[in-house]
Structure formats: C-alpha cells, structure tokens
Amino acid sequence: MMTGRNLSFTLAGLLVSFSCLAQVPSSTTSDSLLTYLRTHASTDTTYVRVMDKVIYTRIYQKADYARADSMSRQMADVANRLNDWFGVVRAYRNRGMVSYLTANYEQALGHFKKTLDVAEQHNLPPSVIYGALGNVAVGYEKVGNDPMVLQTALKAIQLQEQYNLRPRVPTTHRLVGGTLVKLGKIQQALPYYREAGVIFRENGDLRGIAIFENQLGDLYNDIKQPQRALPHFQECLKLGKQLHFELLQFDALDGLATSLRMLNKPGEGLPYAQRALQIAQKEHNKLAISTIYATIATLYQAKKEYVQAEDYLKKALALAEENDYKDERKKFVQQMADLYGEQNKYHLAYAFQLKKNKQVDSATTVRTNAEVQRLVAKYETEKKEAQIKLLQQETLLRRQEAERTRFMLIGSVLLLLLGVAASAWLLNRSKLRRLEEAQTLRKQIAHDLHDEVGSTLSSISLLSGMVNGLIAQNRPEQVERAIQKINTDARQILESIDEIIWTINPGNDSLHRIALRLQEYAQPLMESKGIEFRFTVDASLDQFPVPMEVRRNLYLIGKEAINNLIKYSQATQAVLRFEYQNEQLKILIEDNGKGFEPDPSSQRTGQTSMHQRAQAIGGHLAVQSAPGQGTRLQLVVNP
Known part of the structure; x- marks a missing residue:
C-alpha cells in the first residue's frame, strides 16, 4: 500500500531499474519528436525509439497517463510487427508505469510480467532481464505477494552478480529487506538495506541517497524506534531541499511528524505535517493530500483534540473515496473506527468497522442482491406449491389414517433407532480418528523435543554447574569456554524449537x-x-x-x-x-x-x-x- 512516507521512494525505485530509458527530452526536443512522428511512417525501429521518448515525456513531464497508455499500445503493435523486441519490452514497461502511477497495481504487475516474458523468450541481454525482474518484484510488493517478492528480487540479485551488471539497481535489495522486515526478520533485513545504501552511493545518485535516508527512517518507525528515525528524515529533508525535490520533502516532513507522534510529541509534529500539506496542495497531488490529512488527524488524536482529528480524517476519507484509492480508503475507515472507539462512541466505531470488513465491491453486491431476490421469489413459489400439495396429502392421509398409523409408527421407531446407531458409530469413529491423529502428533512433538532439546538442556545444566567451580578455582579461560558452549547450545535449542513450531504450523x-x-x-x-x-x-x-x-x-x-x-x-x-x-x-x-x-x-x-x-x-x-x-x-x- 502506498503511503505518504514512500511516494517518492517507490517511484524512484522503478525509474532506476529502467536503466535503458533515455534522458528526459526538453520541451523543444519534445516538439520536434512529435513532428517526426507526424511526418514519418512507422516502418523502422527509429520510429519506435522516438515514440518511446514522446511517451516518456507524457508520463513524467505532463502526467498525461491516458494518452501515454494509448501511445504505448500503438508502440507495442508497431514493435511486434517489426520484430523489435527491445521496443516491445519498452512499450509494456511504459504501460506498467502508467498503471503503477495510477495505483492500478494488479494491472501494472501484468504489464511488468509481459516485459520479463518477452525479454526471456527472445534472449535479450541480461541487463534488460535484470531491470524487468526488479519491476516484477515491485509489482508483487504492491499486491502483497511476499513469497514472490523474495523469489523474484533474489533472482534479480543473483543475475546481477552472475554477470557483474553495472550500474546495479538498489530496488531489489530494498525489496528483500522490506519483505524480511514484514516477516519479522529484522536482523536478516538490515544487510540488504545497507547494501541498497552502498549501491545508491556507488552510482553517485544524490537523489537516491536522499530517498534511501527516507526509507531508513520508515524502517526505524516500523520497528518502533522513532528516535533513531528522526536524523534520517532530517537528512532526507535537507537533501530534498538541495535537489528541489518537492515530493521527497513531503515524505520527510510526513515521516518527521509520524516519528514525533510516536515519541508522544504531537504538538512538535504538527508544524511538519502542515508544511507537508502545503507541498501536496502546491503539487495538486490528491493522494499525498489525503495521506497527510490522515497524518494530521493522528496528531490531533494524540493530543485528545478529537473534533479536529475527526474533521481531517473525514477529509482524507472523502478524497480516497472520490479518487478510488482502495488501499487508503480501507486504512482510513479503520482509522475512523479506532478514533470513535477511543472516544467511547461505540455505535459509530462499530459502523465503520463493518464498513472496513465489507470487502465486496458494489457491482458484486448488486449482483448478489439480485440473486438473493430471485432465490426468495423461487422459495415463496415453491412454498405455496408445497402447501397445496400438503393439503392434498392431508386429505388422503385422513382416509388411510387407520390402516397406516400402526405401520408408520413401527417404521419411524426402527428408522430412529437405526439413525441413532449409525450416528453413534460415525461419531465414535470420527472421535477415534481425531484422537489417533492428536496422539501421533503429540508423540512426534515429544520425540522431537526429547531428541533435539532434552540432551542439549542437560548439557547446559551440567556446564552451568561447572562454571561456579571453575570461577572458584580462578580458571578464567575454561570459564569463558564453558559460557561460549552454553551460548552455542542455547542458540541450538532456539533453532530446534523454531523448526518444530514451523513443522507443525498448518500455514x-x-x-x-x-x-x-x-x-x-x-x-x-x-x-x-x-x-x-x-x-x-x-x-x-x-x-x-x-x-x-x-x-x-x-x-x-x-x-x-x-x-x-x-x-x-x-x-x-x-x-x-x-x-x-x-x-x-x-x-x-x-x-x-x-x-x-x-x-x-x-x-x-x-x-x-x-x-x-x-x-x-x-x-x-x-x-x-x-x-x-x-x-x-x-x-x-x-x-
């Protein structure tokens, strides 16, 4: 989910991985390129390259996403006709970027996968496959598929190392680190984050360094260490001003406000959030505006100023609903439920919680309601028909009541006894099977704990008893070796228990x-x-x-x-x-x-x-x- 604190980072991550892009054309150059397209036929690869530069301008200078996507479709058709596979890759890359920048992440992932398929199918250079892998990994991150993020990003890193590709892209290392953080593996994530910082500096990318500082601030906030996050956001803000990079300044200011709220200093965070709001309004970035509204709401909520908090959060939710920011809408609805809950307005909190839990879109709801109405009508018709048949049967039963009562009674009793016996047999059989499965699992866990943990705990116990004697005998070297052995055995126990828990976890x-x-x-x-x-x-x-x-x-x-x-x-x-x-x-x-x-x-x-x-x-x-x-x-x- 895109948040205010990573608007500039995610965009820059993709731009860096598109190392084959040309420099941004000037307005004069852009006009001449358009003239070229109008006056030349689409008969060679030069035409495709010119289209690529014009589309680049449409995306990154004019934000004309609809026109950029339309031209990218045309570019893909022309490149396919000319067997220009580089051009096909660039066309789908551009379509992926348009979908990405308009928050249509599933569609973006599909286009990025297409670039990878074409590059691999036609044996394009490893550098092209490397960039495509990085973008596919970003797509998987946006749709929340963590296993595929790890698999794809690590594959990109392996490819880079295998062919020693330069320049390296920091995006893949950042993705691996971020995914490991979400899985709770902070220590394993840090080397990948550090390597991403090395790559930014290796490339001499001042903009990338600034964005990386912002990302480190986000990381420390995510692991609840806001004090360590502050200097990184401050460095990011300084570099953002130096680079005249407004969105990056927005990210840094939003991060500073969030860190100060986590440090119980919401009053100090408000000026930063207000400055971020001014930038978002100046850039006319509705996603950023809705995000910073929500941040300001959390600051007022921390100050117990609930009226202001509710006002800003309603503005954030209205923008998200108006522009169909699905992820933000879900987050703000949950935030609204929490806000009302904190004020003991449980009826309102419950209403917003229900709204949050309702994941079905409106079109599906309409279809579902229509189906329900159809089933209800069908049920009512069948019920009336059944009532008529029942009356007829009652008339017939009255005529035959004397003859059939005795036989029905006997048959019912026999059927009841048979049903009870069968149910008891099935229930006992099911219980027995569940008991056997539980007993087997218990035996397996006990066996594993005895084999892998019991002997090691015995060793720790013996070594712990020896340490006091060794200390009394003034034998420091042997004491140190014994303590090292205890540490090693303890780590081994933790690893063994982790493996046992992993093994029995049905997930x-x-x-x-x-x-x-x-x-x-x-x-x-x-x-x-x-x-x-x-x-x-x-x-x-x-x-x-x-x-x-x-x-x-x-x-x-x-x-x-x-x-x-x-x-x-x-x-x-x-x-x-x-x-x-x-x-x-x-x-x-x-x-x-x-x-x-x-x-x-x-x-x-x-x-x-x-x-x-x-x-x-x-x-x-x-x-x-x-x-x-x-x-x-x-x-x-x-x-």
Missing part, C-alpha cells in the same frame, strides 16, 4: 513454503563459505499442500544435504532447485566440490538417515559423486 503446508525455508537456511551458510549459490523454485508448487510428516522429512533431508555440502565439499558453486515435472516433485542439490567415492555400505554424512526419510515418504534419493567431480543429490517424490 506452512505447501511445497513452496518448504523451498523458501530451505533457501532461508542455506543462503547465510553459503555466503559464510564464499559459495556462489543459485536457488530456483517452480511457482506452481504453492498449489500443492503436503502433510506435516512429509514436509518435515523433506526439510530434514534438504537440511542434511546442505550441511554436508558446507562441511565437506570445498565447493565454490552450489545449486538448489525445486521442480514439478510429470506429476513428480524433484529436488536437486548440486555442487562443484571435491566429491567422494560413493560406498553403499558407508554411514558417512548421514546418507543412511536421508535414504530412510526418503523411503518413509514414498520417495527415491539418488546420490551421484566422484573424486574431483562434485556431488549431485536428487530426491524424487510423488506429492
């Missing part, structure tokens, strides 16, 4: 989640050993749920193989690939290390355990290796 019951979990486990280990790591996963795997036991064994096999690779292979390159082919899941882990001579009778490196786990889930594990020729491990399973 992880998909092959795609297993793949991402293994990548998350392998990436830092590979980096620590300087191994170039490539990870690919078939996106369709998200459609396949798997039972807990299968998921657990798949993960442990992959984890064991990765540990073996790290410990023994001495590799410089490694691949982890998840594929779905011919209704079979194939997991490949391959390296270019020193290899070994396979020995079926050997118990080395946990191979026996991996084979047993593969058999337990009906799979087949094949290990291929030879001295000096690396190792290839492939697991094939029918999900």
Whole structure:
C-alpha cells in the first residue's frame, strides 16, 4: 500500500531499474519528436525509439497517463510487427508505469510480467532481464505477494552478480529487506538495506541517497524506534531541499511528524505535517493530500483534540473515496473506527468497522442482491406449491389414517433407532480418528523435543554447574569456554524449537513454503563459505499442500544435504532447485566440490538417515559423486 512516507521512494525505485530509458527530452526536443512522428511512417525501429521518448515525456513531464497508455499500445503493435523486441519490452514497461502511477497495481504487475516474458523468450541481454525482474518484484510488493517478492528480487540479485551488471539497481535489495522486515526478520533485513545504501552511493545518485535516508527512517518507525528515525528524515529533508525535490520533502516532513507522534510529541509534529500539506496542495497531488490529512488527524488524536482529528480524517476519507484509492480508503475507515472507539462512541466505531470488513465491491453486491431476490421469489413459489400439495396429502392421509398409523409408527421407531446407531458409530469413529491423529502428533512433538532439546538442556545444566567451580578455582579461560558452549547450545535449542513450531504450523503446508525455508537456511551458510549459490523454485508448487510428516522429512533431508555440502565439499558453486515435472516433485542439490567415492555400505554424512526419510515418504534419493567431480543429490517424490 502506498503511503505518504514512500511516494517518492517507490517511484524512484522503478525509474532506476529502467536503466535503458533515455534522458528526459526538453520541451523543444519534445516538439520536434512529435513532428517526426507526424511526418514519418512507422516502418523502422527509429520510429519506435522516438515514440518511446514522446511517451516518456507524457508520463513524467505532463502526467498525461491516458494518452501515454494509448501511445504505448500503438508502440507495442508497431514493435511486434517489426520484430523489435527491445521496443516491445519498452512499450509494456511504459504501460506498467502508467498503471503503477495510477495505483492500478494488479494491472501494472501484468504489464511488468509481459516485459520479463518477452525479454526471456527472445534472449535479450541480461541487463534488460535484470531491470524487468526488479519491476516484477515491485509489482508483487504492491499486491502483497511476499513469497514472490523474495523469489523474484533474489533472482534479480543473483543475475546481477552472475554477470557483474553495472550500474546495479538498489530496488531489489530494498525489496528483500522490506519483505524480511514484514516477516519479522529484522536482523536478516538490515544487510540488504545497507547494501541498497552502498549501491545508491556507488552510482553517485544524490537523489537516491536522499530517498534511501527516507526509507531508513520508515524502517526505524516500523520497528518502533522513532528516535533513531528522526536524523534520517532530517537528512532526507535537507537533501530534498538541495535537489528541489518537492515530493521527497513531503515524505520527510510526513515521516518527521509520524516519528514525533510516536515519541508522544504531537504538538512538535504538527508544524511538519502542515508544511507537508502545503507541498501536496502546491503539487495538486490528491493522494499525498489525503495521506497527510490522515497524518494530521493522528496528531490531533494524540493530543485528545478529537473534533479536529475527526474533521481531517473525514477529509482524507472523502478524497480516497472520490479518487478510488482502495488501499487508503480501507486504512482510513479503520482509522475512523479506532478514533470513535477511543472516544467511547461505540455505535459509530462499530459502523465503520463493518464498513472496513465489507470487502465486496458494489457491482458484486448488486449482483448478489439480485440473486438473493430471485432465490426468495423461487422459495415463496415453491412454498405455496408445497402447501397445496400438503393439503392434498392431508386429505388422503385422513382416509388411510387407520390402516397406516400402526405401520408408520413401527417404521419411524426402527428408522430412529437405526439413525441413532449409525450416528453413534460415525461419531465414535470420527472421535477415534481425531484422537489417533492428536496422539501421533503429540508423540512426534515429544520425540522431537526429547531428541533435539532434552540432551542439549542437560548439557547446559551440567556446564552451568561447572562454571561456579571453575570461577572458584580462578580458571578464567575454561570459564569463558564453558559460557561460549552454553551460548552455542542455547542458540541450538532456539533453532530446534523454531523448526518444530514451523513443522507443525498448518500455514506452512505447501511445497513452496518448504523451498523458501530451505533457501532461508542455506543462503547465510553459503555466503559464510564464499559459495556462489543459485536457488530456483517452480511457482506452481504453492498449489500443492503436503502433510506435516512429509514436509518435515523433506526439510530434514534438504537440511542434511546442505550441511554436508558446507562441511565437506570445498565447493565454490552450489545449486538448489525445486521442480514439478510429470506429476513428480524433484529436488536437486548440486555442487562443484571435491566429491567422494560413493560406498553403499558407508554411514558417512548421514546418507543412511536421508535414504530412510526418503523411503518413509514414498520417495527415491539418488546420490551421484566422484573424486574431483562434485556431488549431485536428487530426491524424487510423488506429492
């Protein structure tokens, strides 16, 4: 969802990734380009390039989005006819930008995917594919598909590193960092944010540096550290003034106001918010105006000045509804419900909460109401017909009542007894099955806790008892080693419990989640050993749920193989690939290390355990290796 604090950042992230764009034409140049289009036929690629520059001007100088989209459609047709695949990519890129800037993110993602499809299908240079991947990742971010953000952005980063592409784009690192923050993995996110800052400075991009400072401020606000956010927003504001970048100044001022509200200083935040409102009104940016109205409302709410808060929030909501800013509208409605709730106006809070929860659009509602009316009318008709039939049947029953009463009574009793018996049998069977499943799960959790946690806790207990004696004996070196061992064991317990919780969590019951979990486990280990790591996963795997036991064994096999690779292979390159082919899941882990001579009778490196786990889930594990020729491990399973 686009907020006031990232209006300039998201736009700049896309612009940077479009490294193939030409410089912005001047007004004189733009006029001459239009003259060229009017006086020349669309018979060569030069015509397509000129169209691209004119469209660029329409988007970024004149904000004429409707005309830019129309010309981009024409540009795509001409480029397709000329087999100018670079031109086709640029045309769909422009259409994606128009959709993006008009907050139609689903449509923008579709256009960005088209640029990637064309670039890959026609083997365009890696730099073009790199930029397309970055924009697809931004599209996934806007529609809230976090797994695909990570997959696409990491793929772009790997491509850049593989071909040493320059200039690098900071967008992909920022996306990975931002997604990890949303998943609560702050420490894993920080290196990606730092690398994004390095890239901005590496490119000598003062504008990018300023935007990055704003993003860092947002990050610290998101993790509830507003005091650390303030200097970043202040630096962003200074650079925004130096660059005469109004939207960036707006973002910084909005961020400062938000930070001060979080620090319980809403009075100090109001002047910043009012300055941001002046900029938004000067730029005639309705999205920014609605956003800063909402920020001002939160400041007045923090000051307990509810009348002003309600007034500004109503203005924000009215703008969002008028311009169909769907994400902002949902956020402001929720904010309104919270505001009324804080004032104990529960009837109003309830009304807005219902409005927030109602996700069906008006067209669907109309269709639903019409369907309801049709069903009601049908029901009334059928009810009347049933009443007529019932009267007829009652007349007939009266005539036969004497003969049938006894037989009906006997039959009803028998049917009732049979129904009770069948219901009892089914209920007991269902309860037994649920008890068996619960017992199996409890045994599995107990077994895992005993094996993976119990022995380590015993070790910590023994070491803790030793420390006091070592301190009394004045043996500091042994004390330090014992404490380090306790720290190591404690981390191991945390990792084991995290894996157990992940395994039993039904939200992880998909092959795609297993793949991402293994990548998350392998990436830092590979980096620590300087191994170039490539990870690919078939996106369709998200459609396949798997039972807990299968998921657990798949993960442990992959984890064991990765540990073996790290410990023994001495590799410089490694691949982890998840594929779905011919209704079979194939997991490949391959390296270019020193290899070994396979020995079926050997118990080395946990191979026996991996084979047993593969058999337990009906799979087949094949290990291929030879001295000096690396190792290839492939697991094939029918999900």
